Structure formats: C-alpha cells, structure tokens
Amino acid sequence: MSAAAFKTKPFEDRLEEARGVRERFPDRIPIIIEKDKRATELPELDRFKFLFPSHFFVVQLLYVLKERLHLPQTDAFYLFINDQAPTNSQTLQSLYDNNKNEDGFLYMKYSSQAAFGGEEEE
C-alpha cells in the first residue's frame, strides 16, 4: 500500500479508519505523508501513515522526516498541505483543525529545495 493507493480507497473506508484511530488515540493526529512527485531527487518514505502527538510543532515533524530520509547534509526540506507550507511554530493540532480532509486525515507532501548550494551548482 502506498499513499497514492490509500487515497483511492473508498471515502467511507477512510472516514471509518480515521474515526477509529482518532477514537483510540485522541491525543494523536493521523497524518498521511507522501513525497511531492516533482521532488524526484528525494527518496520515498517507506511508510506513509503517521500518528504524531497533537502538541508537536511542525519543526519536530520536519526534523523526524529528514532524519528518516537520510537527507544529504546540504538539503533543506519543506512540507506542504494543500500547496501551502506551514510555519515551524504551528502545532499539529492547529494544522489538523484548519486543514484536515473530509475523511478525517491530514494529508501532507514533502519536497526539497536544496539550500546552500543547489541543483544548479556546477
């Protein structure tokens, strides 16, 4: 199962799954994370369904994901929700409240912008 395949599951199934996981873990935010398809230079995450404590800041999420992806030292890393990049200081709870999908999950994509020396480096 990939994030893309997950999104093609029937809406009712996803709704039910989100409801179930929220009930079991009321203090967690269920987040579906996938790579932006244009970020061809980045590796794929080997999992895509994450539960993060709702008090986590975006900065913590970024840090964990970068670590997991073993990103090259000079890469920066960005998350997008509906094409918008959240700030580091937003909590996952506030992101969830404002951006959750109708099915009850929060969907995010990650992308890179190589900082401090980029793709165009000769």
Place this chain on the structure above:
Amino acid sequence: MESLAHRIREKLSKVPVVSTFTKTGTITVEEFICAGDLLVSKFPSWAWADVAPSKRKKYLPAKKQFLICHRVPSLLGVNVLPTFSDAHTEGDWIDFGSSEKAVPVEIDELSDDDKEKPKESIDVDDVDDIDDIDDVDDVDDIDDVDDLDDLDDVKPVESKPKEKVKKESCRLFDVSITYCKEYRVPRFWIQGFDEDSKPLANSDVMSKEINKDYAGKTVTAEPHPFSKIPCLTVHPCRHGQVMKAFYDQLRNEKGELYYTVDVYLILFLKFVGSVAPAIQCDFTTSL
C-alpha cells in the same frame, strides 16, 4: 573565517544598481529595501533598525540600515527533537506518541508485544507497490499556487504557547538581516540571550540551536556588521543560487515568475530559517 581581505572586498565592491534578480537571485539595495518594507508591513515582529550616524552604511537609507526581529523564543533545542527511534508501530501506523496514553484496545487488535517494542524495524520490502505512485495523476500539484493574496490573510504572530518554553530553558534570540554588498544578497544573523537578557555564548547557541548539518560549516560566528558583536551567521555565498531556484520553482504555466522581488525576504526566511529550526523567525504560512 571573516578575513581582512573580505572586509576590504566588502568595502570596495560597488553598490549594485542594475536588477539581476531574475537571472542570479541576487538583489540590489533598492530591492532589499522594497522587500524589507513588505516584510515589516506583513510581520510586525520585524522592524527596520537604524544605527549611530557614524556607523551607517551610506548606500542604505538612514532609518533602514538593517532588519531586526527582537527576542524570538526558541521552541526547543534541536538536540531534544524526537527521532525515529522514539516511534513504534501501531498496526500500519508509525506512532510517535507514548503508548501509555493510548486508549486500551482489544487484545486481538494489538498485542502487548507490539506495544513494548520501542521500534519495529521497518522493511522497505514491505512496500511492494511503490511503483503505483507514478500511475496516479490525481495528486494535487504544487504548481497551482494561486494564492499570493493569502499574504494579506497572514495574521500577526500570536504569542507562543508559553508552556512549551520552559522558564529554566528560556532562550531568546535577536535575529537580524543585513544587506551584503559583496554577494548582493541579504545576510542572516542570530544572537542568543538567556531569560535575564545575558548574551549566550555563540558556541552554546551553535551546539544547541543550529542544525548539526550546518554548524561550523555554513554557519559561523562573525562580528555583526553594525554592532560588531560576534554573532552566528549563515555564509551568503550560495544565497543567490538558492533564491533563484526558489523563485524558479514557483513559475506559472507561462514560465513567468509567480512572485515578485518584494516577497524576496519572506521566501529568504523560509529557507534560511532551516539552519536554526527552533528559532521562530519564519511566520509565513501561505507561501
């Protein structure tokens, strides 16, 4: 290392007047002022700063010598950020919460065994259909960025959740942006203070706040061009390239730049902020 040679170069380099920003990602003084004005108007935590007349850079307006954001809290030291090894699996979920807090579940759904394991090895082979990703086209595309107007909606920064910034570990930072004439780009500076406003040692800030990938490499301690106090700064030699790449990524269908030079500093903070992820100087949400 900031050498004498550098200072001489900075002195001798001409003040750029011709805009080359679409080609090189670098900006002129005029563009710096214009982008600074927008930053200050959208994000009231940022302000223009002036210095004693003798210390002013003549190529900058008197009241707009550099940009400063005073006493920004650090949410946490990078070193206390969670890691993947803190996570455990819950069915097909990777869970970063502590398992004790979970509402008890039926035993057949989740064995105790699963709960106890701090980390289950995640095997890439489990993902057998990663190829499917390419086949799916219904993924929203970032290209559709159509909401520059959202800049207007950005709310002034609300006060940070106080309980997260513990008193004993309260660390505040003065973040400033100067114009670097030599590289024709903004330059980012950080100076740390404790809760009694005593300056923090740069080595301490470097080890606790600066992303290890950058500490001592891209980020070094150098005298601030105005205060002359040694601060941590990000070396500007790549900023132009990075900013150009940033803007190029946000071109519209016709290949025109989507954003104008006014939002330069807002974009700049987005990328430069990643060197010190816990220091909250990037307030933008909608870019």
